[in-house]
Amino acid sequence: xxxxxxxxxxxxxxxxxxxxxxxxxxxxxxxxxxxxxxxxxxxxxxxxxxxxxxxxxxxxxxxxxxxxxxxxxxxxxxxxxxxxxxxxxxxxxxxxxxxxxxxxxxxxxxxxxxxxxxxxxxxxxxxxxxxxxxxxxxxxxxxxxxxxxxxxxxxxxxxxxxxxxxxxxxxxxxxxxxxxxxxxxxxxxxxxxxxxxxxxxxxxxxxxxxxxxxxxxxxxxxxxxxxxxxxxxxxxxxxxxxxxxxxxxxxxxxxxxxxxxxxxxxxxxxxxxxxxxxxxxxxxxxxxxxxxxxxxxxxxxxxxxxxxxxxxxxxxxxxxxxxxxxxxxxxxxxxxxxxxxxxxxx
Amino acid sequence: xxxxxxxxxxxxxxxxxxxxxxxxxxxxxxxxxxxxxxxxxxxxxxxxxxxxxxxxxxxxxxxxxxxxxxxxxxxxxxxxxxxxxxxxxxxxxxxxxxxxxxxxxxxxxxxxxxxxxxxxxxxxxxxxxxxxxxxxxxxxxxxxxxxxxxxxxxxxxxxxxxxxxxxxxxxxxxxxxxxxxxxxxxxxxxxxxxxxxxxxxxxxxxxxxxxxxxxxxxxxxxxxxxxxxxxxxxxxxxxxxxxxxxxxxxxxxxxxxxxxxxxxxxxxxxxxxxxxxxxxxxxxxxxxxxxxxxxxxxxxxxxxxxxxxxxxxxxxxxxxxxxxxxxxxxxxxxxxxxxxxxxxxx
DNA sequence: CCGCTAACCCAAAGCGCTTTGGGTGGGCGC
DNA sequence: GCGCCCACCCAAAGCGCTTTGGGTTAGCGG
Numbered sequence: 001x002x003x004x005x006x007x008x009x010x011x012x013x014x015x016x017x018x019x020x021x022x023x024x025x026x027x028x029x030x031x032x033x034x035x036x037x038x039x040x041x042x043x044x045x046x047x048x049x050x051x052x053x054x055x056x057x058x059x060x061x062x063x064x065x066x067x068x069x070x071x072x073x074x075x076x077x078x079x080x081x082x083x084x085x086x087x088x089x090x091x092x093x094x095x096x097x098x099x100x101x102x103x104x105x106x107x108x109x110x111x112x113x114x115x116x117x118x119x120x121x122x123x124x125x126x127x128x129x130x131x132x133x134x135x136x137x138x139x140x141x142x143x144x145x146x147x148x149x150x151x152x153x154x155x156x157x158x159x160x161x162x163x164x165x166x167x168x169x170x171x172x173x174x175x176x177x178x179x180x181x182x183x184x185x186x187x188x189x190x191x192x193x194x195x196x197x198x199x200x201x202x203x204x205x206x207x208x209x210x211x212x213x214x215x216x217x218x219x220x221x222x223x224x225x226x227x228x229x230x231x232x233x234x235x236x237x238x239x240x241x242x243x244x245x246x247x248x249x250x251x252x253x254x255x256x257x258x259x260x261x262x263x264x265x266x267x268x269x270x271x272x273x274x275x276x277x278x279x280x281x282x283x284x285x286x287x288x289x290x291x292x293x294x295x296x297x298x299x300x301x302x303x304x305x306x307x308x309x310x311x312x313x314x315x316x317x318x319x320x321x322x323x324x325x326x327x328x329x330x331x332x333x334x335x336x337x338x339x340x341x342x343x344x345x346x
Numbered sequence: 347x348x349x350x351x352x353x354x355x356x357x358x359x360x361x362x363x364x365x366x367x368x369x370x371x372x373x374x375x376x377x378x379x380x381x382x383x384x385x386x387x388x389x390x391x392x393x394x395x396x397x398x399x400x401x402x403x404x405x406x407x408x409x410x411x412x413x414x415x416x417x418x419x420x421x422x423x424x425x426x427x428x429x430x431x432x433x434x435x436x437x438x439x440x441x442x443x444x445x446x447x448x449x450x451x452x453x454x455x456x457x458x459x460x461x462x463x464x465x466x467x468x469x470x471x472x473x474x475x476x477x478x479x480x481x482x483x484x485x486x487x488x489x490x491x492x493x494x495x496x497x498x499x500x501x502x503x504x505x506x507x508x509x510x511x512x513x514x515x516x517x518x519x520x521x522x523x524x525x526x527x528x529x530x531x532x533x534x535x536x537x538x539x540x541x542x543x544x545x546x547x548x549x550x551x552x553x554x555x556x557x558x559x560x561x562x563x564x565x566x567x568x569x570x571x572x573x574x575x576x577x578x579x580x581x582x583x584x585x586x587x588x589x590x591x592x593x594x595x596x597x598x599x600x601x602x603x604x605x606x607x608x609x610x611x612x613x614x615x616x617x618x619x620x621x622x623x624x625x626x627x628x629x630x631x632x633x634x635x636x637x638x639x640x641x642x643x644x645x646x647x648x649x650x651x652x653x654x655x656x657x658x659x660x661x662x663x664x665x666x667x668x669x670x671x672x673x674x675x676x677x678x679x680x681x682x683x684x685x686x687x688x689x690x691x692x
Numbered sequence: 693c694c695g696c697t698a699a700c701c702c703a704a705a706g707c708g709c710t711t712t713g714g715g716t717g718g719g720c721g722c
Numbered sequence: 723g724c725g726c727c728c729a730c731c732c733a734a735a736g737c738g739c740t741t742t743g744g745g746t747t748a749g750c751g752g
Contacts, residue, residue: 002708013732018710028730045461049404050708052395053737067429076627079425083413086446095464096444100432115347115391118441225629229636250627253599257640260606281422281596283571290575294603348738359702364740374700396738399707 001044010038021046060095061085061313062119064110066103066126075222076250077277077302078125081147084306085123092314094120107136114140121317123147123309127192143316145309145325150192157316157325159309163193166298166331167200167245170273173296173333174243175208178342179271183241184212185230185251186219194219194247197275201245216241227254235262235270242342246274249282252295256338266294271339275331277302286334293336300331347390356384367392406441407431407659408465410456412449412472421568422596423623423648424471427493430652431469438660440466453482460486467663469493469655473538489662491655491671496538503662503671505655509539512644512677513546513591516619519642519679520589521554524688525617529587530558531576531597532565540565540593543621547591562587573600581608581616588688592620595628598641602684612640617685621677623648632680639682646677 007017012035020027020035027035038044052058063085065078082096089096097119101109110133113119121143124133127150134156137144146158174182184201187194198219202212215237218230227246234241235258246252252274256266264270276284276297284293312325353363358381366373366381373381384390398404409431411424428442435442443465447455456479459465467489470479473496480502483490492504520528530547533540544565548558561583564576573592580587581604592598598620602612610616622630622643630639658671 003710004708014709015711015733016731019731022710026730031730043457043461045458046710047399047708048462048464049395049398050737051710053393053399053739054708054710056710056737058395065429065432076422076425076625079422082444083411083446086411086444090446096446098428098432098442098444100429100436100442111389112391115389116394118394221627223627223629225634228640232636256606257602260602260611265606279422281567281569283569288571290578294574349740350738360739361703361741362701365701368740372700377700392740393738396707397740399709400738400740402707402740 001042002047003044006039006042006044009042010035018046056117058118058120059093060097060119061089061310061317062097062099062110062113062122063125064099064101064106064113064122066106067100075126076279077248080277080279080303081125081306081309084301084303084308085310086306088307088310088314092310094314107132110136110142111140114142121145121313123313128190129192129195131192143313143320145313145316147305147309148191148193149326153326155324157312159305159312159327159329160193161300161305161329161331163196164200164203166275166300166333167197168204169200169331169333170245170275170298171201171204172207174245174271174273174339175204175210177243177271177339179241179243180210180342181213181216181239181241182243182245183216183231183234184218185227185244185246185255186217187222187247189219197247213239215239222248222251224250224254224257227251228258229254231255231258232261235259235264241270243271243339244273246272249274249276249279249284249295249297252338266338267296267336267340269343271296271342273297273339275299276334278304284336291337293334294338296336296339297334298331299334300329305329347388348393349390352385352388352390355388356381364392402463404464404466405439406443406465407435407656407663408443408445408456408459408468409471410445410447410452410459410468412452413446421472422625423594426623426625426649427471427652427655430647430649430654431656432652434653434656434660438656440660453478456482456488457486460488467491467659469659474536475538475541477538489659489666491659491662493651493655494537494539495672499672501670503658505651505658505673505675506539507646507651507675507677509542510546510549512621512646512679513543514550515546515677515679516591516621516644517547517550518553520591520617520619520685521550521556523589523617523685525587525589526556526688527559527562527585527587528589528591529562529577529580530564531573531590531592531601532563533568533593535565543593559585561585568594568597570596570600570603573597574604575600577601577604578607581605581610587616589617589685590619592618595620595622595625595630595641595643598684612684613642613682613686615689617642617688619643619685621645622680624650630682637683639680640684642682642685643680644677645680646675651675 003014007014017035020032086096099109124146127148131150149158149160220226244255255272259270273296276299278301284295286293349360353360363381366378432442445455470492473494477496495504495506535541566572590601601618605616619642622645624647630641632639
C-alpha cells in the first residue's frame, strides 16, 4: 500500500491525503478523519525512504562508536549513553544510526555520513586531546554535539562534567580522611576527560604539599582487569597506597578484587573512591543498595547526559542558526562504604 | 555535488556515471577511471536516500532494544552483541538502525519498520517464553533472526547457546567438588534462556538425587546489585549454600562482594561458577588475567554471536528463499579461581 | 562495400513522497 | 445580484538516484 493507492481508494488526490496525514490545515476535518481511518485500516505508513528524499531530511542521527585499540574494547558506558539518547530520538521521531568503526576510520565515517546525507547530525563521544573530528565536522557543516570537550571548546556545542573539580574533590575527601599515599587509576590519558581528572587529582595533592608519585598512577582502558592489575601491582609494591581514586566503577571493582584477595576490606583497610556513571546494571546508589552504596563516588548519570545531548543536538538540527550550546555539569559526591580513615601510622 | 552535476562536469550521462561508479561492465575502463577520479576529487558520494528509494532496498538492519521494566535497565551484554553485529554490517555495507522502545511497544516498532520500509531485516534479542514478535515478523514477511529461541523454534532462524547443557555441566562440576547446597542466581525466568538454564541446573541436581531448594533459587534482572542481594540473603539465612551457579558475570561480581563482606574468599570458602559472555571490559579470560580467570565459567562470546547473527541475517536478506538457519553453540567450561572443593562437613 | 555485432553511451521512466501553484465553488458583504 | 475571499482540493514538478530500452559507432567478415 502506497500513497497513490490509498488516495485512489479514497477518491482523493495524493496531495490531499498527504496533507491530511501530516496535519496540514488545508483539509477539512471530516476529510482528515476519513483519511486517517483509511490509513489505519490499510495499515499504511509513508515510505520513509521516499519521504526522506522528498523532504531532504534524513530524520536520523549518527553515532560513530570508535572501537578503541586492537582489542576493540567496547566501553560499557556507551550502552547507557545510547539508551538515554535513544529515548529522546524516539520521542522526537528521529532514528539512530549506529556506526562501529575502528579507531582510525572515524573521520571517513563522518565524511561519508555528510556527503551521502544519511544523517542530519552526529553525536561525538570520547574526544581525544587532539581530535580532528571537531574541525572536520565544522568544515562539513554537519550539526554535532560533543559529549566531553577538547582543545579550544568555545566554538562548538558540548556537554561535559566538571572533571577537574570532581577529582579534586574526591582526592580532598581522601586527604581529609588522613590518607597521604593515594593512587590514581585513570582512563586512557590521550582522552581529554582523563587528563582533566588527573589534573584535579594532582591539584588536590599539591594543595597539601604532596608530590604525585609516578608509581601510584596508572592509566589505561577502564576495564575490571586493568583496575585489578594496577591495584595488585601497587599493593604488592613498596610504599603501597592506602587509598585509590578510580576513574570508573569497572576498574574500581577490579581494585576491590585485588584488595579482597589480599585480605583487605574496602572502607576498613583500604579506601576507594571512584567516578560513577550510574550504570543501570551496577546500581551503586543509595536507594537500591541496602546499607548505602558500596562505593563512595562522584556521580553523574551517563544516561541523563545521553538524553540531554540528544535534546541539544536535535535543537541544533532544527535551528541551524543557533549559537553553540555548552553545559558543564557538576558531579555529586555520594558517601559509600568504600572509604574510611587512613590506617594509623605504622 | 550530485550525480547530475558530476555527469555534466564530465560530459557524460548520468547513466554512464552511475554505471561507472557501481561497477557495471558497460563502461570502458578508461571512462571508469576518469569517473572515479572525478568523483573522488569532488568528494562525491551518492545520496543514500535517493539510492534507497530507487533500489527499493534500505540497506539497513533494525535492532529493537526493549528497555526492560520500569527501571529501564539496559543489559550490558547488548553493547558487545551490537559491536559484533556492527562489525559485520559495516563490512557488508549495511547500516544499523537502533530503536530503543519500552518493553510493550516492541511490536509497534517492528510493525512500523515493516510498513515504512526503513529496514531490510531485523535482529530479535532476548526472546521471552511467550513472544509475539516471531509470529508478527513472519506475518510481516520481514527477514529476521533470533538470538536465542523460544516456543516452536523449527520454522525460523536462530542462534543460541546450549543453555541446558551448559548449566547442567556447571552444576555437575560443583557437585563433583562435593557441594550439595548449591544456589542458582538466574536471569528473569520469563526469558527463554533463563528457564533453560534453570532446567539444566535442576536436572544436574536431580541426577544426584538432590531436590532443588526454593530458598536457594532467585531470578531477576542480572545486575550486580541483584547478585549481591540474593547472595547476601542466602548466606545469612539458614542452611546457606556453599556454592553458586550464576547466570552472568555481573551478578557473580555481586555474589563476590557479598561473600567478601562476610570474610569469605571465592574458591576457598565459597564457590561460584557463572556464565561468561566474554564482555570486553571484564576480561575474565585466561590470556589476559594473571593466575587464570577469576571466575570459573561457562563461556561463549556474545560478540561472536552478534557477528554470526549478522552474517546469517544478511544471508537471509540477500536470498529470500533460504531455509531457516539454526545454530546451537556449545559453551566452553573454563577453570577459574572461584571454585574449590566443598568445605568438609561441619 | 555492406551488414552485423560488440562496445559504449544516452534519454527517459520510474521509486513514493512532499510541496508549489493554482483551480473551483460556496458564502458573505454591499 | 455581483464580486471577493475562504475553504478545500488537485495536477504536476521535483527530490537524486537506478535501470530499462534503445541508439551510435567502430570493427570485422564476407
